[in-house]
Amino acid sequence: xxxxxxxxxxxxxxxxxxxxxxxxxxxxxxxxxxxxxxxxxxxxxxxxxxxxxxxxxxxxxxxxxxxxxxxxxxxxxxxxxxxxxxxxxxxxxxxxxxxxxxxxxxxxxxxxxxxxxxxxxxxxxxxxxxxxxxxxxxxxxxxxxxxxxxxxxxxxxxxxxxxxxxxxxxxxxxxxxxxxxxxxxxxxxxxxxxxxxxxxxxxxxxxxxxxxxxxxxxxxxxxxxxxxxxxxxxxxxxxxxxxxxxxxxxxxxxxxxxxxxxxxxxxxxxxxxxxxxxxxxxxxxxxxxx
Amino acid sequence: xxxxxxxxxxxxxxxxxxxxxxxxxxxxxxxxxxxxxxxxxxxxxxxxxxxxxxxxxxxxxxxxxxxxxxxxxxxxxxxxxxxxxxxxxxxxxxxxxxxxxxxxxxxxxxxxxxxxxxxxxxxxxxxxxxxxxxxxxxxxxxxxxxxxxxxxxxxxxxxxxxxxxxxxxxxxxxxxxxxxxxxxxxxxxxxxxxxxxxxxxxxxxxxxxxxxxxxxxxxxxxxxxxxxxxxxxxxxxxxxxxxxxxxxxxxxxxxxxxxxxxxxxxxxxxxxxxxxxxxxxxxxxxxxxx
Numbered sequence: 194x195x196x197x198x199x200x201x202x203x204x205x206x207x208x209x210x211x212x213x214x215x216x217x218x219x220x221x222x223x224x225x226x227x228x229x230x231x232x233x234x235x236x237x238x239x240x241x242x243x244x245x246x247x248x249x250x251x252x253x254x255x256x257x258x259x260x261x262x263x264x265x266x267x268x269x270x271x272x273x274x275x276x277x278x279x280x281x282x283x284x285x286x287x288x289x290x291x292x293x294x295x296x297x298x299x300x301x302x303x304x305x306x307x308x309x310x311x312x313x314x315x316x317x318x319x320x321x322x323x324x325x326x327x328x329x330x331x332x333x334x335x336x337x338x339x340x341x342x343x344x345x346x347x348x349x350x351x352x353x354x355x356x357x358x359x360x361x362x363x364x365x366x367x368x369x370x371x372x373x374x375x376x377x378x379x380x381x382x383x384x385x386x387x388x389x390x391x392x393x394x395x396x397x398x399x400x401x402x403x404x405x406x407x408x409x410x411x412x413x414x415x416x417x418x419x420x421x422x423x424x425x426x427x428x429x430x431x432x433x434x435x436x437x438x439x440x441x442x443x444x445x446x447x448x449x450x451x452x453x454x455x456x457x458x459x460x461x462x463x464x465x466x467x468x469x470x471x472x473x474x475x476x477x478x479x480x481x482x483x
Numbered sequence: 484x485x486x487x488x489x490x491x492x493x494x495x496x497x498x499x500x501x502x503x504x505x506x507x508x509x510x511x512x513x514x515x516x517x518x519x520x521x522x523x524x525x526x527x528x529x530x531x532x533x534x535x536x537x538x539x540x541x542x543x544x545x546x547x548x549x550x551x552x553x554x555x556x557x558x559x560x561x562x563x564x565x566x567x568x569x570x571x572x573x574x575x576x577x578x579x580x581x582x583x584x585x586x587x588x589x590x591x592x593x594x595x596x597x598x599x600x601x602x603x604x605x606x607x608x609x610x611x612x613x614x615x616x617x618x619x620x621x622x623x624x625x626x627x628x629x630x631x632x633x634x635x636x637x638x639x640x641x642x643x644x645x646x647x648x649x650x651x652x653x654x655x656x657x658x659x660x661x662x663x664x665x666x667x668x669x670x671x672x673x674x675x676x677x678x679x680x681x682x683x684x685x686x687x688x689x690x691x692x693x694x695x696x697x698x699x700x701x702x703x704x705x706x707x708x709x710x711x712x713x714x715x716x717x718x719x720x721x722x723x724x725x726x727x728x729x730x731x732x733x734x735x736x737x738x739x740x741x742x743x744x745x746x747x748x749x750x751x752x753x754x755x756x757x758x759x760x761x762x763x764x765x766x767x768x769x770x771x772x773x
Contacts, residue, residue, distance in 0.1 A: 215648045216629030220637030224628065272594065277586035296567035298640050300590065301633050304562065307594060308627030311601040315623055318608070318616030326608030326615065333605055337598030338514065339506030343591050347510030350588050358505045 199252070200237045203260035204228055207313050211305060223294045223302040224309075228267045232285050233471055236371045237263045239393060242464040243375025243386060246457030251324065255378040257317040258328050261310040262374060265336050266367055268306035271299050273346065307336070327377045335370035342366050364401070365394030385453040392448035393465065399441045400472040402428040445469050489542075490527045493550035494518055497603050501595060513584045513592040514599075518557045522575055523761055526661045527553045529683060532754040533665025533676060536747030541614065545668040547607040548618050551600040552664060555626050556657055558596035561589050563636065597626070617667045625660035632656050654691070655684030675743040682738035683755065689731045690762040692718040735759050 194202075208228055212221040237259035244255040274281040274289040276296065281289050291299035311329060318325035335341045345363025348354050372390030373383035406429040428437040449462045484492075498518055502511040527549035534545040564571040564579040566586065571579050581589035601619060608615035625631045635653025638644050662680035663673035696719040718727040739752045 211628040214629050215645055217634055217637035217641050217648075219640045220628060220634065268594075272590055275590065277590065295640060298637070300562055300565065300567060301637050301640075304558075304593070304597060305628045305633040305637075307597050308601075308623050308631065308633065311598075311605075311619060312623035312627060315601075315616055315619035318612065318619070322608065322612030322616055326605055326612055329601060329605035329608070329619070333598050333602035337602060338501040338510060338595045339504050341598065343595040343598065344507055344510065347507035347588070347591050347595075350509045350585060350591075351507050355505055358507075 203256040239371040240375040244379045246461040247379035247381040258374045258378040264310040268303040272303040335366040364398040368394030388451040396444040493546040529661040530665040534669040536751040537669035537671040548664045548668045554600040558593040562593040625656040654688040658684030678741040686734040689718045
């Protein structure tokens with residue numbers, strides 16, 4: 194089964210369970226809306242690619258891990274779009290959850306998706322308790338405090354921002370989770386896979402800065418110029434478009450070089466290049482060829 | 484060690500880990516503020532009391548479960564107080580988290596506490612993977628969708644409310660989690676303990692309705708008359724003060740009768756009576772003697 198099908202099936206299955214029985218209908222619909230149709234599903238794709246590079250001997254565990262990670266990502270988008278944060282009216286080319294439903298339902302949808310992510314992994318513990326426990330610890334570390342995406346968002350409320358900690362947690366954390374969890378799901382040591390995730394996360398941040406600077410709102414599917422508006426650090430502001438594109442190429446080369454020696458090494462390098470093509474806007478050729 | 488000391492120590496330990504290293508300071512402070520000083524810690528007290536009635540052979544697991552449950556409860560209070568829900572300025576006699584810090588930090592504090600709750604249990608999986616997995620599944624079921632406190636809050640956005648599902652999930656869910664998780668933590672079957680949790684939850688709901696109707700804001704430590712304001716179902720509105728007090732006595736008697744036969748049965752019945760005294764306002768003597 195192709196990766197995208199595995200990912201969509203795993204997410205649908207989790208959401209279906211959350212909507213079962215006597216569930217409130219609006220919140221059920223909001224969970225669907227927040228998770229499908231998805232974006233590029235980059236994080237679970239990386240997770241499954243790493244799991245396959247490591248042998249993917251327990252595809253059920255890998256699928257659960259991939260869906261859990263994407264559910265956390267979706268939750269973070271729903272909460273980040275709230276009026277008190279980005280106040281974004283559109284996301285993935287359609288109204289954001291609080292605009293399509295309501296602010297209470299957006300808060301609750303985010304909360305429910307976080308819980309669901311851990312529930313998906315907890316249920317996997319019946320068949321493989323050791324891997325499930327490590328997956329949950331890794332996901333929690335990269336989601337909550339002190340170093341996960343909650344911490345990353347939290348840095349934006351600080352009078353003085355630790356830029357390294359900010360980027361590592363805000364954008365990097367779920368990419369690190371992707372490579373760590375892919376390795377864990379296939380019974381491998383996550384330590385060797387952390388650099389790959391961190392570098393992909395860094396590349397994604399620079400690519401996002403380029404997109405934010407160069408594309409219009411319709412193409413982007415969300416409001417542009419948000420970093421400048423919220424005074425957030427931005428690679429284009431610091432290095433210019435050419436400088437940021439060059440930086441992106443360097444990071445991606447580093448990411449590919451960081452892949453640990455494993456049977457699926459070549460396939461994984463191909464996936465990283467393909468992911469790069471998807472995330473990089475049509476700007477200077479140096480980035481596109483990375 | 485007395486129960487309260489065990490509970491406070493477990494919560495402090497979890498929060499300390501979430502604040503470790505390079506964490507953003509404001510969000511760190513918000514986590515502390517949202518969890519200490521706590522309220523009556525009723526849910527973790529019930530959890531530990533059930534665990535002790537079941538032998539409490541793994542107190543480390545019980546303590547982790549108790550802190551995880553209380554963290555979820557604290558998270559729910561922080562999010563419920565948000566302007567888009569109850570818009571409450573005070574909680575436990577001090578400014579609510581979004582008033583003391585900010586709305587973004589309140590959303591993030593709630594999110595981080597949810598993640599932390601599952602992280603606490605996941606870390607317990609190293610020593611007892613089977614119990615940890617069951618604890619996480621139980622906690623997720625009673626927190627998220629379709630039947631947890633998120634679902635309960637979600638019912639308030641429905642045009643037509645299923646009152647039974649609403650009460651069971653909104654107030655009952657975390658009390659059911661308390662008795663289930665207490666049993667699981669001590670290696671017992673949670674099925675026999677579900678009724679006790681459900682009945683304590685029902686009693687708590689009626690007691691809360693009485694408090695909401697009878698006490699002033701200073702004594703209550705939160706705004707009064709919220710149910711009437713938000714058009715929520717309320718036992719006093721339905722049965723009157725005397726009727727609701729009588730109902731409360733009956734439920735508590737049923738709760739004590741539902742305690743499964745176990746070595747700590749008598750102690751547990753005493754705890755339920757003591758809890759009832761704590762939650763019941765100084766109103767008709769029928770309730771106080773329950």
